[in-house]
Amino acid sequence: MLQRLFTVIVAILLGCGGVIAIFYALNYAVNLLPQKWRSPVLPWVYLAPAIFVLGGFLVLPTINTFILSFFDRRSENFVFLDNYIFSFTDRTMLIAFRNNILWLVLVTGVSVALGLVLAVLMDKVKYEKWTKALIFLPMAISFVGASIIWRFIYAYRPADEPQIGLLNAIITSLGFEPVGWLVEQSVNNFALIAIMIWLQTGFCLVILSAAVKGIPNDVIEAARMDGANEWQIFWKIIVPMISSTITVVATTVVILVLKVFDIVFVMTGGNQGTEVIASRMIKETYNYRNVGVGSAIAVILLLAIIPVMVTNIKRFKEQERLR
Structure with missing residues (x-):
């Protein structure tokens, strides 16, 4: 029981702490840019992780599903419609x-x-x-x-x-x-x-x-x-x-x-x-x-x-x- 509780606490700390550390690091990197680049780049820096996750877990599987829909049972032969x-x-x-x-x-x-x-x-x-x-x-x-x-x-x-x-x-x-x-x-x-x-x-x-x-x-x-x-x-x-x-x-x-x-x-x-x-x-x-x-x-x-x-x-x- 204590081991599971410890694992949960570590996962929360590493997960939340890791996300916070990533955003702090990205924000620090943006501040190193010239002043004229900071405002246009900053929104995309905060949006990038969400876009990356959505692309990897939503967009790519959707495209793959669409492709698989044109193949047979074992995804070997192209059967069109x-x-x-x-x-x-x-x-x-x-x-x-x-x-x-x-x-x-x-x-x-x-x-x-x-x-x-x-x-x-x-x-x-x-x-x-x-x-x-x-x-x-x-x-x-x-x-x-x-x-x-x-x-x-x-x-x-x-x-x-x-x-x-x-x-x-x-x-x-x-x-x-x-x-x-x-x-x-x-x-x-x-x-x-x-x-x-x-x-x-x-x-x-x-x-x-x-x-x-x-x-x-x-x-x-x-x-x-x-x-x-x-x-x-x-x-x-x-x-x-x-x-x-x-x-x-x-x-x-x-x-x-x-x-x-x-x-x-x-x-x-x-x-x-x-x-x-x-x-x-x-x-x-x-x-x-x-x-x-x-x-x-x-x-x-x-x-x-x-x-x-x-x-x-x-x-x-x-x-x-x-x-």
């Missing part, structure tokens, strides 16, 4: 695409809409902070941790045995048959989607609540004096005035949903028709050792995320321009 054609024609991949679209529509739509409604309602309650904290609390749980919690909620036992799953215990107490939430293909995808909604609603609530509070009270009061009811105020004033924030929150959730893997892996392993793009990528690459197809799926996933990221960046630039 065969891996991409397989990705868009294989039955399991088509199921994964269908499921991802279902996740995108339901998780994004429900979590953003629910977060917006709660943000407006929380603005009127007495214990706003405590209520928001309670709803935001699932965000503190990892996807894997949340999945394990919900495995107990969805747990299934035959009808003649005691139910240990909370949901089936409630259902059987009302006189209904227990449901195999993670096995029955008519409900299992929706059961997994519910977990993501539970996790992301708190995030949407907090961000949208800040936007709602930024609306001037004078505008709301003027609308009420003109005879507008609460429903009209919500649709005609609140939603248009925070539309940019809604877009940012929605695109952030979309990016998370496109990359979803943990929940599916822990809950079903992608079986019983619950496969998603990310889980299929992992299976093709590591389970089936089909690196070419796995790389092609990774490239497809990257290309799907890029337009959403570009939309977010453009939105941020517009907000900065309007300030």
Whole structure:
């Protein structure tokens, strides 16, 4: 125990101390330059380590993945677009695409809409902070941790045995048959989607609540004096005035949903028709050792995320321009 503690302390001291020493040394080296060179060079000196790390651990692997996507299983023969054609024609991949679209529509739509409604309602309650904290609390749980919690909620036992799953215990107490939430293909995808909604609603609530509070009270009061009811105020004033924030929150959730893997892996392993793009990528690459197809799926996933990221960046630039 003491040896491990000593190792941790040494690693922290050497790691943090090494980083600090590197920046001090670089700053000292910049100060040795002529005065006219110091200002242009100094920002790049501090950015260089981050650029180096990003280049080594993000850019180069991305390029390598793109190249591998044009080769066969063992990365020996060039097959051009065969891996991409397989990705868009294989039955399991088509199921994964269908499921991802279902996740995108339901998780994004429900979590953003629910977060917006709660943000407006929380603005009127007495214990706003405590209520928001309670709803935001699932965000503190990892996807894997949340999945394990919900495995107990969805747990299934035959009808003649005691139910240990909370949901089936409630259902059987009302006189209904227990449901195999993670096995029955008519409900299992929706059961997994519910977990993501539970996790992301708190995030949407907090961000949208800040936007709602930024609306001037004078505008709301003027609308009420003109005879507008609460429903009209919500649709005609609140939603248009925070539309940019809604877009940012929605695109952030979309990016998370496109990359979803943990929940599916822990809950079903992608079986019983619950496969998603990310889980299929992992299976093709590591389970089936089909690196070419796995790389092609990774490239497809990257290309799907890029337009959403570009939309977010453009939105941020517009907000900065309007300030």
